[in-house]
Amino acid sequence: GRLLIEFSSQITLERVQRENPNVTEGGKYTPSDCRPKQKVAIIIPFRHRDNHLKYWLHYLHPVLRRQKIDYGIYIINQLGEDTFNRAKLLNVGYTEALKDAEYDCFIFSDVDLIPMDDRNLYHCYDQPRHFAIAMDKFGFRLPYAGYFGGVSGLSKKQFLKINGFPNEYWGWGGEDDDIYNRITLNGMKVSRPDVRIGRYRMIKHERDKHNEPNPQRFSKIQNTKNTMRKDGISSLMYRVVSVKKYPLYTNISVEIGKPPPRPFKG
Known part of the structure; x- marks a missing residue:
């Protein structure tokens, strides 16, 4: 049912570890009393948010265990200070x-x-799933009908059908709209939980440095149909610098490059 979520108390990773003794190295858990139908990877795009991560692990590990999800947690950490790229x-x-x-x-x-x-079940559905449909920052309403941001889920088959996500959205915004377009252009629909169940709290924060709104996002979203076959999992290039398995999660630090120079308008 409903959970009480607050961000005022200080949380340490040691405490979260103590509270989740059944989670194994790399942030993995398999329920002992049933055979889950799905194996779920939870992927978190990341840079400079250690405090948020502690809260996330503190709240999510117990929820996922209660939901009897067979899961692993992967933090994908963008190295360097170039523009952030969530979808990549x-x-x-x-x-x-x-x-x-x-x-x-x-x-x-x-x-x-x-x-x-915790009735908002973190697994995959017949159609791509949008979990975070009612966030406190949007007054617990969907900001617009095609919104697919925050927390979403796709099966391997669904992900490959849309060629994964776009790699060319540098900075804040637009990438989730592109993903929504990919889903509908490929004949799928977005599935969502009931609005009373899909409620989320957002940990308040300042907008990150180097994640400024992407001014090209509006023109790019119009163009998904032409770009999705060549920009996606098929064209992905990056370099893994380190993979570290911690008790509560796996951290993968990567170099993903930087945005191409903007054409000069003179």
Whole structure:
């Protein structure tokens, strides 16, 4: 049912570890009392958000265990200070998680979003799933009909059908609209939980440096149909610098390059 979510108390990773003794190295858990139908990789795009991560792990590990999900947690950490690229990091997470285990479901979550109801089940559905439909910052309403941001889930088959996510959205915004377009252009629909169950709290924060709104996002979204076959998991390039398995999660630090220079308008 409903969960009480607050961000005032200080949380340490040691405490979260103590509270989740059944989670194994790399942030993995398999329920002992049932055979889950799906193996779920949870992918979090990341940079400089250690405090948020502690809260996320503190709240999500117990929820996922209660839901009897067979899961692993992957933090995809963008190295350097070039512009942030959320969707490209998610593509990296998909690719790297599959090198680690045979996942058939992928849940992509921002590190600052905590579900307020544990009936919001973190697994994959017949159609691509949008979990974070009612966030506190949007007054617990969907901001617009095609919104697919925050927390979403696709099966391996669904992900490959849309050629994964776009790699060319540098900076904040637009990439989730592109993903929504990919889903509908490929004849799929977005599935969502009931609005009373899909509620989320967002950990308040300042907009990150080097994640400024992407001014090209509006023209790019119009163009998904032409770009999705060549820009996606099929064209992904990156370099893994390190993979570290911690008790509560796996951290994958990557170099993903930087945005191409903008054409000079003189």
